[in-house]
Amino acid sequence: MTGPRDQFKPADHPNDHFLLTTVVGSYPKPKWHDRARELFEDEDADFDEEQWEEAKDDASRLITHEHERSGLDVICDGEMRRNEMVEYFAHRIDGYEFNGRVKVWGHNYFDKPSVADEVEYGEQWLVEEFEFTDEVAERPVKVPITGPYTLANWSFNEVYDSEEQLAYELAELVNEEIEALVEAGARYIQIDEPALATTPDDHAIVGECLERIVDEIPDDVRLGLHVCYGDYSRIYPEILDYPVHEYDLELANGDYDQLDVFKEHEFTKDFAMGVVDAHVAEVESVEEIKENIKKGLEVVPPERLTVSPDCGVKLLPRDVAYGKMENMVQAAREIEEELDAGEIDVVASGAEARADD
Amino acid sequence: MTQVVATTPGLFPLPDWAKDELSDLKGHQKTDLVSGDESGAIVEAYDEVRAEVVARQQNAGLDRIVEGQLRWDDMLAHPLAVHDSVETKGIVRYYDNNNFYREPVVQDDLSADGGDVAADLGAAADLVDEGLQAVLPGPYSLADLATDEHYGDEAAFLDAVADFLVEEVKSFPDVETLFLLEPSLVENAPADGEDERAAEAIDAVASAADAEVVAHTYWGAIEEKAYAHLMDADVDAIGFDLVANHDQNVYNVQEYGTKDDVALGVVDGQNTLVESPETIRDRIDWFEQQTNNAYDTVYATANTELFYLPVNKFEDKLDALANAADLEAAEA
Numbered sequence: 153m154t155g156p157r158d159q160f161k162p163a164d165h166p167n168d169h170f171l172l173t174t175v176v177g178s179y180p181k182p183k184w185h186d187r188a189r190e191l192f193e194d195e196d197a198d199f200d201e202e203q204w205e206e207a208k209d210d211a212s213r214l215i216t217h218e219h220e221r222s223g224l225d226v227i228c229d230g231e232m233r234r235n236e237m238v239e240y241f242a243h244r245i246d247g248y249e250f251n252g253r254v255k256v257w258g259h260n261y262f263d264k265p266s267v268a269d270e271v272e273y274g275e276q277w278l279v280e281e282f283e284f285t286d287e288v289a290e291r292p293v294k295v296p297i298t299g300p301y302t303l304a305n306w307s308f309n310e311v312y313d314s315e316e317q318l319a320y321e322l323a324e325l326v327n328e329e330i331e332a333l334v335e336a337g338a339r340y341i342q343i344d345e346p347a348l349a350t351t352p353d354d355h356a357i358v359g360e361c362l363e364r365i366v367d368e369i370p371d372d373v374r375l376g377l378h379v380c381y382g383d384y385s386r387i388y389p390e391i392l393d394y395p396v397h398e399y400d401l402e403l404a405n406g407d408y409d410q411l412d413v414f415k416e417h418e419f420t421k422d423f424a425m426g427v428v429d430a431h432v433a434e435v436e437s438v439e440e441i442k443e444n445i446k447k448g449l450e451v452v453p454p455e456r457l458t459v460s461p462d463c464g465v466k467l468l469p470r471d472v473a474y475g476k477m478e479n480m481v482q483a484a485r486e487i488e489e490e491l492d493a494g495e496i497d498v499v500a501s502g503a504e505a506r507a508d509d
Numbered sequence: 510m511t512q513v514v515a516t517t518p519g520l521f522p523l524p525d526w527a528k529d530e531l532s533d534l535k536g537h538q539k540t541d542l543v544s545g546d547e548s549g550a551i552v553e554a555y556d557e558v559r560a561e562v563v564a565r566q567q568n569a570g571l572d573r574i575v576e577g578q579l580r581w582d583d584m585l586a587h588p589l590a591v592h593d594s595v596e597t598k599g600i601v602r603y604y605d606n607n608n609f610y611r612e613p614v615v616q617d618d619l620s621a622d623g624g625d626v627a628a629d630l631g632a633a634a635d636l637v638d639e640g641l642q643a644v645l646p647g648p649y650s651l652a653d654l655a656t657d658e659h660y661g662d663e664a665a666f667l668d669a670v671a672d673f674l675v676e677e678v679k680s681f682p683d684v685e686t687l688f689l690l691e692p693s694l695v696e697n698a699p700a701d702g703e704d705e706r707a708a709e710a711i712d713a714v715a716s717a718a719d720a721e722v723v724a725h726t727y728w729g730a731i732e733e734k735a736y737a738h739l740m741d742a743d744v745d746a747i748g749f750d751l752v753a754n755h756d757q758n759v760y761n762v763q764e765y766g767t768k769d770d771v772a773l774g775v776v777d778g779q780n781t782l783v784e785s786p787e788t789i790r791d792r793i794d795w796f797e798q799q800t801n802n803a804y805d806t807v808y809a810t811a812n813t814e815l816f817y818l819p820v821n822k823f824e825d826k827l828d829a830l831a832n833a834a835d836l837e838a839a840e841a
Contacts, residue, residue, distance in 0.1 A: 251781055252525060252819030257600060257609035258542050258582050259532030264819070266781040306607060310782035350607065 156372045156397075157422070157455075159339060160226050160292050167488035169454050171445065172225050173481050174424070176378055176400060177296035177342070178237075178464030179219075179230025180473050185211040208233050212281070213288045222474060223481035226294045226340055229285040231464070237298045237344060238306045239263050240277075245325060247271035248307070266308040271321050277329045279336050286337060294340040295333055296378070296464075300326050300361045301354065305347035316357050323364035330365060334373055342376040342400060349382020355390050366395045376400050376424060380463045384410050389417040400424035402462035404444060405431060414451045419500070423452040426462030427483070428476040433468055435475035441483035450499045454491055459484045512806045513793065515834035516573035517566075518688055518725055518748075518778070519644035520814030522823050523579055527558040539600055539611055542582040545591030545625050555580055556632065563636045565824060570831035573642035573686050573808075576633035583610035584814065585646035585690060586654040588677065589670075591625050594618055594659070604696050604728065606779075606817070613655045615666070619673040627680040634682040643684045647691035647724060648674055648710035649699065664706055671710035675717040686721045688748070688772075689714060690814070694739070695729040695750075708738035721745045723772045727812045730757035737765050748772030750812040751792055759799045769805045771796075774812025776830055781822040789833035809833055 161170045188207035191199035211232040219227035234240040242248040242265035249268045253261035278295055286293045300322035304315050312318040330341055343365065348358050366375060377394060379387070380402035391399065403410060404426045414423070427444040428436050436444075448457045459480060465473040490496045523531065534551050535541045547555075562577040581587035584603055589595045590610070594617035600609040630643055646654070648671040652663075660666040678687065689711060699707045715722040724739060725748030731739065739747060746768050749758035752775070761767075775792040776784050793807055809830055815823050 251821050253528060254819055255522065255816050256607060257603075258539065259528065259535060259537055261528060262607075266822075268781075308779075308781040310780065347607075350602070351605070 156339070156374050159372070160374075162225060162291070167485065167492050169488040169491040171454060171484040171488055172424075172458040173484045174224060174226040174294055174458060174460050175219065175228060175477065176430075176461055176464050177228055177231050177344070178234075178466035179215050179232075180466055180468060180470040181230075181232060182211055182214060182470070185232065209284065212284055216285050216289050218474060219477065220289065220291050222477035223485075224291065224477060226292045227289060228294050228296065229281065231296070231466070233281050236262070237346075238303060239265065241298055241303060242307065244275050244277050245271050245322075246274040247311070262306075264306065264308060266310055267312070267318060268310050270311060271318070271325060273325050273328050276332065279329075279332050282333055282338050283336055292340060293338070294342055294376075295338050296342045296344055297326065297329065299343040299345040299358070299377075300365070301358045302345050302347035305351065316354075319357055319361050320364060323361040326361075327365045327367055327369075330369055334369060339372065340374045340376070342378055343396070344378045346378070346380050348379050348387060352382060352386035355387045359391075359394050362394045362396060374398065376422075378424075378463075380426075381405070385413045388413050392417075392420050396421070398422035398424050398458060400426075400458070400460060402426045402430070403447075404429045404436075404462050408444070408447050411447055411451070419451045419456075422456045422458055423448060424458035424460050425451070427459055428461045428480055430461050430463040430465050431467065433472050435472055435479060438479045438483045438486065441480055442487055445483055445487050446496065449496065452500050453498050454488075511797070511804050513834040514572040514806055514808050515830040516571060516642060516686070516688075516808050516810050517575060517827070517830065518690055518727075518810055518814055519575040519578045519642075520581060520584060520816050521562050521575075521577040521579060522816045522818055522820055524558060524561060524820055527554060527561075527579070530554050539597070542597075542611060543580050543587075543591060559629070559632060560636055563633055566827060567637075569824075569827040570835065571640075571827060572831075572834060573640045574633070574637045575642050575644055575688075576629050578629075578644055578814075580629065583613070584608070584816070585650055585692075586610050586613050588626055588646065588674070589613040589615065589619075589651060589655050592619065592673075595655070598656075604692060608817075610654070615655055615657050615659050615669075617659055619669045620676070623673065623676040624680050626677050627682070630684065631682050634684075639685070641682070641684045642686040642688060643678075643681055643718075643720070644688045644690065645674055645677065645714070647689040647694075648714055649707040650691050650693035653693035653697050663703070667706055667710050671713045674714045678714060678717040681718070684718075684720045686723065686808075687715075687718045689722065689724050689744075690727075691724055692727050692813075694726050694731045694735055698732050699735055701734075704732075704735035704738045707735065708742045711739065711744065712742035715742060715744045721770070721806075723748050723770075723808060725772055725774075725810070726750060727753065727774055729754045730761060733761060733764065736761045740765055740767070744768065746770035746772050746806070746808060748774060748808070748810065749796075750774040751796060752777045752812040755792075755796070759796065762800045762802075767800070767802075770808070771804045771806075772808035772810055775809055775833075776811040776826050778811040778813035778815050778826075779817045781818060783822060783825040784829050786829055786832035786836045789829060790836050793833075
């Protein structure tokens with residue numbers, strides 16, 4: 153399956169070809185938003201829950217519109233309501249507790265949660281975030297959600313016999329959340345599994361998690377999987393069997409040194425390729441990004457190529473993050489024009505791939 | 510009668526106040542990590558935090574007191590990361606964990622320039638009347654964590670790392686016990702020939718120490734042949750990770766025997782679930798039964814370093830280990 157993609161093509165799309173442009177998820181928070189959080193967490197400050205909720209709404213609206221202004225086809229709110237990709241969810245899942253920070257490296261720490269009781273669906277995770285973003289957005293909204301394998305792998309497990317079992321239990325909860333998101337109107341869900349890159353031998357566990365996640369999710373919902381910063385040769389082509397439409401992969405960071413991995417075995421799904429680096433604080437030029445996009449066309453035909461940054465861009469200065477998106481969209485539109493004009497030879501064959509679907 | 514000695518492999522988490530204070534003083538980037546020539550407020554902060562963790566171990570009632578290795582930003586790679594002949598490069602993954610250290614690249618002779626670990630240990634010695642325990646990476650693991658651009662030969666490099674550790678051990682103050690941490694024996698198993706050299710390197714470092722020496726392995730069990738070679742090293746005990754793989758470790762001991770003393774990783778250094786003293790005691794008893802042996806000394810320890818844990822659970826585990834040793838004494 154290569155997925156229900158046409159629904160994301162804007163009615164006024166200028167070219168015959170359509171390279172879907174989107175983002176991975178996180179975006180730099182406005183400085184005033186950080187300040188609002190500090191005030192909310194400061195017991196002495198006169199800043200209550202209602203004001204904090206308003207600050208989050210304002211940030212979400214602002215960044216949603218900022219994404220739209222850059223010209224992206226599918227947008228999100230830059231995860232303005234989320235603090236971190238595991239903590240945010242662990243706070244909402246019954247069974248988790250927090251004991252304090254642990255070292256990642258140097259003086260960089262992470263409030264690694266513990267599963268201290270059986271995990272159960274508690275309060276909603278992302279439905280309110282989606283509904284708000286969808287309400288203020290003109291463009292379609294993508295929902296990034298941390299996958300169960302990463303939620304399990306980046307937690308202490310005090311309860312379950314194995315991390316695998318915990319991951320499957322969490323997969324049921326992710327399935328429940330995605331069902332609620334779909335009910336609320338979401339049509340593009342991206343499951344983030346960065347932990348897969350660090351423990352590639354577990355790709356079968358991630359596959360089993362995904363089978364549970366997609367259970368009873370309607371066919372017109374586009375499902376993506378984001379993986380980053382790993383040795384892809386250890387998970388590809390095995391991951392092509394996962395029940396998702398699209399793989400969103402970081403490749404610009406390594407200057408496409410792993411691109412050949414995806415050419416050795418035909419890429420039978422949609423390929424969402426990182427075309428700008430999320431950890432270099434310089435905006436790549438339109439020309440440079442166009443060259444990167446052409447590398448994607450060596451792997452899949454245009455109708456199966458999605459254009460996105462390597463990863464969440466929250467660590468970049470905000471103007472740089474915006475510049476990258478704007479140039480990325482510009483580059484995609486120019487490539488589309490050149491494809492329309494027959495100026496680009498598409499190496500990857502679409503016809504053969506479709507025969508496998 | 511077996512004596513149960515409660516201890517740890519060191520490398521403690523920084524108390525939360527010190528996480529904040531030291532990150533403010535030092536910064537968050539890889540160039541901000543310890544270089545071995547810190548001064549002023551940073552040294553004072555480490556002195557304060559060392560005194561705190563020494564006191565915490567004493568309050569818990571542990572039989573061996575470690576310095577805490579709180580300065581070891583690069584975990585077991587620390588002794589090389591601060592060496593003058595070593596340049597630290599990019600951030601690389603620390604074994605199979607979501608932790609990273611600066612890759613130490615050895616660019617010149619490793620002789621001389623020791624004493625970093627000894628200096629910290631000396632500061633701890635001022636606070637500990639009895640039971641001081643030194644902690645070092647074993648030579649095989651330290652060589653495994655580093656990159657050699659100087660010696661050009663694996664065997665020569667391992668020898669050089671062992672010689673460097675020998676010099677470090679010779680400059681130690683009086684210590685009761687030395688733990689040599691050798692996770693690489695499991696995680697990056699030595700090939701044929703290499704296993705014998707690894708054991709010889711451990712023997713060299715152990716022989717330099719005027720203390721009981723434990724060669725502690727973790728994250729599983731080492732392969733049979735490497736274990737057989739390790740038995741030839743003149744250490745007082747070999748450490749086994751019963752949390753990660755108790756069956757294979759028991760098998761090694763059943764097949765090849767072990768030293769008169771043994772160290773048992775009976776507390777999980779990477780999970781917040783706190784073992785009860787009774788559970789710890791049961792694990793020790795189980796190992797003794799399975800190996801059909803009464804050991805002179807059983808070092809009851811966490812299987813891994815403890816920096817993976819949040820502070821509250823880390824402290825609970827120190828208490829549990831100490832209480833487990835007392836429990837045994839009460840029943841004796």
